[in-house]
Amino acid sequence: MGFNCGIVGLPNVGKSTLFNALTKAGIAAENFPFCTIEPNTGVVPMPDPRLDALAAIVKPERVIPTSMEFVDIAGLVAGASKGEGLGNQFLANIRETDAIAHVVRCFEDENVIHVAGQVSPLDDIAIINTELALADLDSVEKALLRLTRQAKGGDKEAIAIKAVLEKIKPALDEGLPARSVGLDADERLLIKSFGFLTLKPTMYIANVAEDGFDNNPRLDAVRELAAGEGAVVVPICNKLEAEIAELDEDDKVAFLADLGMDEPGLNRVIRAGYGLLNLHTYFTAGVKEVRAWTIPVNCTAPKAAAVIHTDFEKGFIRAECIAYEDFIQYKGEAGTKEAGKWRLEGKDYIVKDGDVLHFRFNV
Numbered sequence: 400m401g402f403n404c405g406i407v408g409l410p411n412v413g414k415s416t417l418f419n420a421l422t423k424a425g426i427a428a429e430n431f432p433f434c435t436i437e438p439n440t441g442v443v444p445m446p447d448p449r450l451d452a453l454a455a456i457v458k459p460e461r462v463i464p465t466s467m468e469f470v471d472i473a474g475l476v477a478g479a480s481k482g483e484g485l486g487n488q489f490l491a492n493i494r495e496t497d498a499i500a501h502v503v504r505c506f507e508d509e510n511v512i513h514v515a516g517q518v519s520p521l522d523d524i525a526i527i528n529t530e531l532a533l534a535d536l537d538s539v540e541k542a543l544l545r546l547t548r549q550a551k552g553g554d555k556e557a558i559a560i561k562a563v564l565e566k567i568k569p570a571l572d573e574g575l576p577a578r579s580v581g582l583d584a585d586e587r588l589l590i591k592s593f594g595f596l597t598l599k600p601t602m603y604i605a606n607v608a609e610d611g612f613d614n615n616p617r618l619d620a621v622r623e624l625a626a627g628e629g630a631v632v633v634p635i636c637n638k639l640e641a642e643i644a645e646l647d648e649d650d651k652v653a654f655l656a657d658l659g660m661d662e663p664g665l666n667r668v669i670r671a672g673y674g675l676l677n678l679h680t681y682f683t684a685g686v687k688e689v690r691a692w693t694i695p696v697n698c699t700a701p702k703a704a705a706v707i708h709t710d711f712e713k714g715f716i717r718a719e720c721i722a723y724e725d726f727i728q729y730k731g732e733a734g735t736k737e738a739g740k741w742r743l744e745g746k747d748y749i750v751k752d753g754d755v756l757h758f759r760f761n762v
């Protein structure tokens with residue numbers, strides 16, 4: 400299903416360190432601005448303890464998690480929208496992502512160069528948001544020239560699109576994201592093909608020092624700004640996460656326990672990315688495999704089936720459905736049936752997070 404989340408931010412704030420930890424890909428993360436040139440894409444498994452609980456009951460041959468893609472993008476500098484730094488290339492890379500994880504440096508370390516010479520999260524965020532807004536403004540202005548002509552000729556669609564662009568333009572003019580305008584679903588659909596950067600769902604990753612989770616005014620500042628935008632903040636120490644990711648499983652458990660953590664902080668990043676995209680999970684649980692599948696929230700059973708195979712959607716008859724909690728409580732399908740918790744659902748059924756499904760279909 401390829402949903403992806405682009406990792407964006409100023410140079411040298413810890414984007415590749417986060418990406419490496421996420422993918423353990425071991426690509427270059429050095430104390431050197433512009434270390435990343437080509438975007439790197441990594442498929443990251445979704446941590447979901449429910450899979451293990453299902454597997455403990457079903458005892459399948461294999462267990463397959465669902466995944467999300469993260470893209471490590473080169474650092475952005477002021478002026479990128481005018482071609483500074485790796486400007487245009489960088490912006491094109493972001494345009495291709497579904498959501499943005501904006502990494503903000505909230506750690507002090509004189510050995511790590513900051514492009515502006517000092518660590519100031521709000522200034523950093525403003526630089527990035529301004530560049531993204533300017534890039535969108537550029538697209539809006541170009542499109543408006545064309546649409547104005549077409550609108551004069553009475554083209555209904557052009558008139559409708561033009562109206563939406565004119566609605567977001569004043570915000571962009573002020574360096575504010577288009578998502579601050581509050582477009583409705585129809586308006587968003589009309590301008591979807593532009594791939595506006597500042598319409599993408601965005602979260603802030605506050606990259607803190609190991610001891611920077613509490614009493615950190617920089618983190619507080621990011622939280623306050625994000626609250627105003629209705630955006631999620633994930634505080635994390637990317638450097639520590641990269642170290643944790645290098646450990647083998649046994650050492651990892653011990654090391655996390657030492658730190659008083661029950662899972663890597665990365666899991667919060669992955670889950671937040673998933674949430675940002677409005678995705679959730681259903682399961683299939685057979686003796687061959689127990690598997691998690693990603694679907695958009697509010698997805699019907701046939702659409703959910705299509706994620707496995709388009710034939711499942713085309714030939715959809717019914718979905719056999721067990722809620723996750725019931726599956727666990729009654730220890731599998733047989734127990735659930737006895738308890739009267741096993742259901743048959745039709746084509747209008749909206750699949751819920753955690754549903755254990757088996758599709759009946761014919762082709």
Ligand SMILES: Nc1ncnc2c1ncn2[C@@H]1O[C@H](COP(=O)(O)OP(=O)(O)OP(=O)(O)O)[C@@H](O)[C@H]1O
Binds near residue numbers: 408410428432474475
């Ligand atoms: N939480 C942290 N505390 C201390 N140092 C960190 C932290 N996170 C990252 N670093 C260090 O910051 C430096 C830059 O990290 P990284 O290469 O990940 O940045 P980047 O954002 O990918 O830069 P570029 O835009 O140049 O690709 C590295 O030396 C890394 O170890």
Ligand SMILES: [Mg+2]
Binds near residue numbers: 415416435
């Ligand atoms: Mg990098």
